[in-house]
Amino acid sequence: MSASLEGLVAVVTGGASGIGAAVTRRLRDGGARVAVFDLAPEHAEADLAVAVDIADDASVRRGIDAVIAEFGRLDIVVNNAGIGAQGAVTDNSDDEWHRVLDINVVGIARVSRAALPHLRLSPSAAIVNTSSIAATAGLQQRALYSASKGAVLALTRAMAADHLGEGVRVNAVSPGTADTPWIGRLLEKAEDPAAERAALEARQPHGRLVDPDEIAEAVAYLVSPASGSTTGISLAVDGGMHELRLRPR
């Protein structure tokens, strides 16, 4: 796949861990200079790592200012940072709803709002938002998380329509269960983490977890000039879970 990002500058939120770290590596391999926005920037391997809380508008604005001060331009935003929530609709408090939506949905709006004045100046501007298989699969015990990721898809399409005329493409990736520290933390809570991992793998259509590098490759395509005619889509990286009507194994 041709995905030359030479000369371009990217922001990856949540780029210090998991999928965001894989995206950061992949974009840098493609020639981009990458700034990571993260609560824990000390763990990031990037050209610039900034302590940004995407739930805080002033913090986001300082982060974008730091990118412009360092690189003088911004071409790509990967809105990857997000948090999980477990439970049915009966289980989460208003505070939990506000917190998760504020990070997973409003966080994307905040970062994009601050970035767009700079993206509009780029000849190759692209935003990728991170949704999830949870947006469409009807997963049990994930009501709040699923609602937040469904909103990410709706937001992606609306942003794609609003900014098409400005030369800014907006797409989403929808990963299935991916092998990241996030999933590691969930498995650690199980009585038998190894057995839980095996059961989780068996529930995936292709019998394994998604490799974060596979998601990074999809993101690299969506932000590269190679996908210049693609906007408003969600690219599923989920072993076929969304598109295929598979019988339970």
Ligand code: NAD
């Ligand atoms: P992770 O927990 O390994 O990494 C998330 C990173 O985001 C961390 O470095 C964390 O510090 C950062 N972060 C969290 N809140 C932040 C905030 N308010 N401001 C700035 N940074 C913040 O998670 P991951 O598994 O790599 O997931 C990344 C994204 O992919 C999330 O949006 C998640 O919903 C989505 N996703 C993950 C999976 C999966 O199975 N892992 C599946 C589908 C979608």
